[in-house]
Amino acid sequence: MDAHGIRLTACPVCGGAPVAWRVRTTPQGEWPIVRCPDCGFAFANPRPDLEYLSAFYAEHGLTDLEEARPFASVAELWARENQFPNSSLDGRRMVDTAVRLRQGKGGTSLDVGSGWGVTSHFARAAGFAPTMLEINPTRLAVATALVGVAPSEQLFEDFAAPDGSYDLIVMSQVLEHAADVGAWVEKAAHLLAPGGVLVVAVPNFASIFRRLLGVADPFIVPPEHLNFFSPSSLSHLLRRYGLDVAARQWVSRLSPDARRRRLGPLAPAGPLLFALIDRLHLGMYINIYARKPR
DSSP, X not given: OOTTOBOOSSOTTTOOXXXXXXXXXXXXXXXEEEEOTTTOOEEESSBOOHHHHHHHHHHHOOOBTTBOSOOSSHHHHHHHHHHSOOHHHHHHHHHHHHHHHHTSOOEEEEEETOTTSHHHHHHHHTTEEXXXXXXXXXXXXXXXXXXXSOOBXXXXXXXXXXTTOEEEEEEESOGGGOSOHHHHHHHHHHHEEEEEEEEEEEEBTTSHHHHHHGGXXXXXXXXXXXXXXXXXXXXXXXXXXXXXXXXXXXXXXXXHHHHHHHHGXXXXXXXXXXXXXXXXXXXXXXXXXXXXXX
């Protein structure tokens, strides 16, 4: 298996000609990062193939930068959420916003990279019949207990369902991992029912944090993260496959421990600082909601 097996000659978002940006060194080697001057999308290039990525995630799983240890039970998951609301805030926000954009509750939902199942928990509470995809085996039991449905342990590339099967599709913190972002969004567009909503949440390559840190930004970590989206480049990709961008959100949040490590004496002001950064559209993460025309 070749960690650098695929070299892209064109931007997968807009087809532009990428130019060299930086080189990121990780335990898996050196990774050139290129950036498209037309749409702003940045990506590891050359990049691993799907065989390499499947083996990598089988060994390492998907790392949540704010979640270093697994949960043993639903009770333990909610205990952490009560101490530091994180996944619950994101899951509720994404489902509530999608329901508002659909102008109605209920239907079917697909959660790609469902993790502990928190977003699907809120989707089920909103009247959706949830389907979950999750390849990290440490999360399957808790997700099953929380949602009442067992996740399907398979890659999105291998998942099959009839066109128009889902009223809501959520890709939260997974598109940055995808080997082929265009194939993912095209597939999601086919799977959506008319009027359905695709929610994509990814780290924001245009954030104030990335601008200050450059290639040292903690989200630029190939081969785990291969794709680096700004709001404009992600919106361009969604529109390319016939979806209408209906809403955008900026989200910045760190656990209290992470705030102390990263902000030092400014840590107590972290929530107010993050709220201002999000209002200026420079936040750490972006959530973009795209609707399929009826």
